[in-house]
Amino acid sequence: MVWPRCRCATFFPTKTMNDNSSSPSLIVKNLSKSFATGDDRLVVLSNLNLELSSGDSLAVVGPSGSGKSTLLQILGTLDRPDSGTVMIDGADPFALSDDKLARFRNEKVGFIFQDHHLLPQLTVIENVLVPSLAQGKSSASDVARATELLDEVGLSSRLGHLPSELSGGERERVAIARALLMQPRLILADEPTGNLDRKTADSVTELLLRLQSSVGAILITVTHSESLAAAMNERKELVDGGLV
Numbered sequence: 667m668v669w670p671r672c673r674c675a676t677f678f679p680t681k682t683m684n685d686n687s688s689s690p691s692l693i694v695k696n697l698s699k700s701f702a703t704g705d706d707r708l709v710v711l712s713n714l715n716l717e718l719s720s721g722d723s724l725a726v727v728g729p730s731g732s733g734k735s736t737l738l739q740i741l742g743t744l745d746r747p748d749s750g751t752v753m754i755d756g757a758d759p760f761a762l763s764d765d766k767l768a769r770f771r772n773e774k775v776g777f778i779f780q781d782h783h784l785l786p787q788l789t790v791i792e793n794v795l796v797p798s799l800a801q802g803k804s805s806a807s808d809v810a811r812a813t814e815l816l817d818e819v820g821l822s823s824r825l826g827h828l829p830s831e832l833s834g835g836e837r838e839r840v841a842i843a844r845a846l847l848m849q850p851r852l853i854l855a856d857e858p859t860g861n862l863d864r865k866t867a868d869s870v871t872e873l874l875l876r877l878q879s880s881v882g883a884i885l886i887t888v889t890h891s892e893s894l895a896a897a898m899n900e901r902k903e904l905v906d907g908g909l910v
């Protein structure tokens with residue numbers, strides 16, 4: 667499927683939401699990952715399997731140390747598995763050269779972190795444009811999309827502000843706009859509401875789901891929050907290295 671270049675919810679029909687009739691856009695097979703700990707290895711992920719289609723949203727829950735962030739890092743191609751395969755949109759990212767992998771990641775994956783990772787010296791709109799800068803420079807249409815997204819997240823009057831001038835919820839909304847800029851196929855969110863009060867967390871959750879469905883991406887969120895997990899289509903627990 668060819669996705670239109672415009673990334674704003676306003677311009678997208680909701681047709682893609684939960685369109686499970688399409689073949690899976692994310693296929694994970696027998697994924698394993700361990701870390702060296704002295705003379706031993708700590709097995710974190712063990713033969714993990716997962717299939718998700720465009721429009722799906724999944725909450726990954728589990729106790730601290732169960733491997734949730736490790737899984738997200740691998741799905742986001744920031745770390746490599748020991749064995750197993752990850753296919754995103756029919757492509758195996760780990761078969762790509764480092765340069766191509768960086769480009770693939772920038773185009774296909776949007777990351778949202780608990781501490782949002784905004785660059786403090788850049789303005790709100792410059793932060794949203796960072797993924798396009800990573801491709802070279804921001805085009806006029808990138809700037810237009812960033813402006814539209816910031817309007818979508820309710821920050822159209824804050825384009826020139828610095829992150830330090832925003833509240834926690836506003837910073838998280840900037841991070842969501844940044845994650846959506848490149849119209850990713852996969853949105854990975856690590857405790858996106860972890861630092862927010864309940865009301866702000868609910869509005870960030872609603873915003874995240876609305877924008878995710880507008881671009882037909884897969885959303886995977888790692889969380890300890892029951893209310894965020896309940897808002898997703900599906901919830902899986904990471905137990906003994908696998909998803910159940």
Ligand SMILES: Nc1ncnc2c1ncn2[C@@H]1O[C@H](COP(=O)(O)OP(=O)(O)OP(=O)(O)O)[C@@H](O)[C@H]1O
Binds near residue numbers: 708734
């Ligand atoms: N680079 C690394 N080297 C060694 N051990 C690591 C590394 N990264 C993660 N681990 C270990 O792997 C296990 C899983 O870590 P991970 O951060 O994925 O857990 P988590 O479920 O996300 O935890 P939390 O909910 O506390 O964030 C932990 O025991 C952690 O110490």
